[in-house]
Amino acid sequence: MKIATKLIHSGVEPDPSTGAIMTPIFQTSTYVQSSPGDHKGYEYARTQNPTRNALQNALAAIENGKFGLCFSSGMAATDAVIKLLNPGDEVIAASDMYGGTYRLFTKIFEKYGLKFHFIDMQYPNNIKNYINLNTKLIWTETPTNPMMNITDIAAVSSIAKEHKIMLCVDNTFASPYLQNPLDMGADIVLHSATKYLGGHSDVVHGCLMLNDAGLNEKLQFIQNSCGAVPGPQDCFLVLRGLKTLHLRMQRHCENGEKIAQWLRKNPMVENVYWCGFPDHPNHAVAKKQMRGFGGMMSFTLTDNSMEAAMKVLSSTKLFSLAESLGGVESLIGHPASMTHASIPKEERIKTGLVDSLIRLSVGVEDVDDLIEDLDQAIGKNESTAVSKKIQREPATV
Numbered sequence: 001m002k003i004a005t006k007l008i009h010s011g012v013e014p015d016p017s018t019g020a021i022m023t024p025i026f027q028t029s030t031y032v033q034s035s036p037g038d039h040k041g042y043e044y045a046r047t048q049n050p051t052r053n054a055l056q057n058a059l060a061a062i063e064n065g066k067f068g069l070c071f072s073s074g075m076a077a078t079d080a081v082i083k084l085l086n087p088g089d090e091v092i093a094a095s096d097m098y099g100g101t102y103r104l105f106t107k108i109f110e111k112y113g114l115k116f117h118f119i120d121m122q123y124p125n126n127i128k129n130y131i132n133l134n135t136k137l138i139w140t141e142t143p144t145n146p147m148m149n150i151t152d153i154a155a156v157s158s159i160a161k162e163h164k165i166m167l168c169v170d171n172t173f174a175s176p177y178l179q180n181p182l183d184m185g186a187d188i189v190l191h192s193a194t195k196y197l198g199g200h201s202d203v204v205h206g207c208l209m210l211n212d213a214g215l216n217e218k219l220q221f222i223q224n225s226c227g228a229v230p231g232p233q234d235c236f237l238v239l240r241g242l243k244t245l246h247l248r249m250q251r252h253c254e255n256g257e258k259i260a261q262w263l264r265k266n267p268m269v270e271n272v273y274w275c276g277f278p279d280h281p282n283h284a285v286a287k288k289q290m291r292g293f294g295g296m297m298s299f300t301l302t303d304n305s306m307e308a309a310m311k312v313l314s315s316t317k318l319f320s321l322a323e324s325l326g327g328v329e330s331l332i333g334h335p336a337s338m339t340h341a342s343i344p345k346e347e348r349i350k351t352g353l354v355d356s357l358i359r360l361s362v363g364v365e366d367v368d369d370l371i372e373d374l375d376q377a378i379g380k381n382e383s384t385a386v387s388k389k390i391q392r393e394p395a396t397v
C-alpha cells in the first residue's frame, strides 16, 4: 500500500459499538473488569488506551515499521530511547541537531554516567574514530536543524550494524512522507509529532517507530514505567493530522523550493541553506534518500549584523515569529536566541549557526503572498540602507 492510502486508513477502523468512522477519544483512566484479571485488553490508561493504540499502529505503518510508541512530547520519546542505556555507555551524536536534544543529553544524562560524543555526521567515516566497546547508540538527525545538513542514513547504518550499535534517526524535519529511515537500516525512528505529523500547531506529541519486537518490549516497559504518555485527545489530533500529511508535504515542498530560489536571487541575502539546491554539499545524498526537500530552510543576510536579522525577524506579517515548525502556517525564527539558545555559542558557531542566521518553516499558504511578505521584510533593510546613504550624501541644490 502507498503512503497516501496508509496515512488515511492505517491503524483505524470504524468504532465497533457505534460505527463512528473516526476513532473516538477514549477519555478514561481505567477499564472495568468482569472478574479480577478478566478484561478486554485494557487495564489502566497509562499502559493502554484505544485512541493511542490506533495512533501507534498508524505511525508504525507510515514509517514501514512493525511497532509504534507514543509519548507526551518529542523530548519524552528521546528520553525513553536514552533510558535503554546503562551508566558507562557511550553515544555518538550529530553535532548539528535540535537544541533540546543536546540539552537533554548534556544537562540531564551526562550526570547519570553516560558519555556523548558530538560529531559532524556529514562524514559517516568520522563515526569510526569514536567507536569503542562502550558505544551503544548512534543518534542522528537529517536534515539537521537549522543548518540543513544531510546524514547518509544507509552509510551510518552500515557502520552501526558492523559494530552492533543501535541507530536512532530523528526524522522530524523530513516526515515519513519524504524519508523512511527504517528502510535504510535505522533501528529506531523518532518524530516530534508536534511538527509535521500533527501539522496544525495545536498539539505537543512524540513517537518512536521500530521493527524489533525485543526492542519494542523494552521501550514499552520504559513508556509504561516512566509514564510520559500522551492523553487521548492529543492522540486524536495527531491521528487527524496524519490524514493530510501527504497533501501538506507536497505543498510545503513546492512552496519551499520557490522561496529558496527566490531568497537565493535576492541581493540582500547571502547564504541560503536548503538541501534541494544541486550545489548543496550533500544534495546527492538528499536526492538518494529523500522524495522531496521540504519546506525548512535557513539564510543569512549580506548585512551580517544581528541588527539586520532582528529587523527582518520583526517585520514579517504572514511569517509569524515563533519557535516550532511543520504547521500549515509559515513561521520565522532566530535559532541563536530561540530554538538553539541552549547550545553554547562556541558550539553553535562551529556548526555555522551564526547569530544572524534566520530559519523559515515555510507553510502551505499561497506562495506569492509568502514571497511578498519576505520581500517587504527583507526589502526594508534595503530601503533603510538606501535612505541612510541618501542622508549621508550632501544635498544638491
Ligand SMILES: *Cc1c(COP(=O)(O)O)cnc(C)c1O
Pocket: 073, 074, 075, 076, 098, 100, 101, 141, 145, 170, 172, 173, 191, 192, 193, 194, 195, 204, 205, 206
Ligand atoms: C521539536 C523537535 C524535537 C522535540 O520535540 P517536542 O515535541 O518539542 O518535545 C526533537 N527533534 C526535532 C528535530 C525537533 O524539531
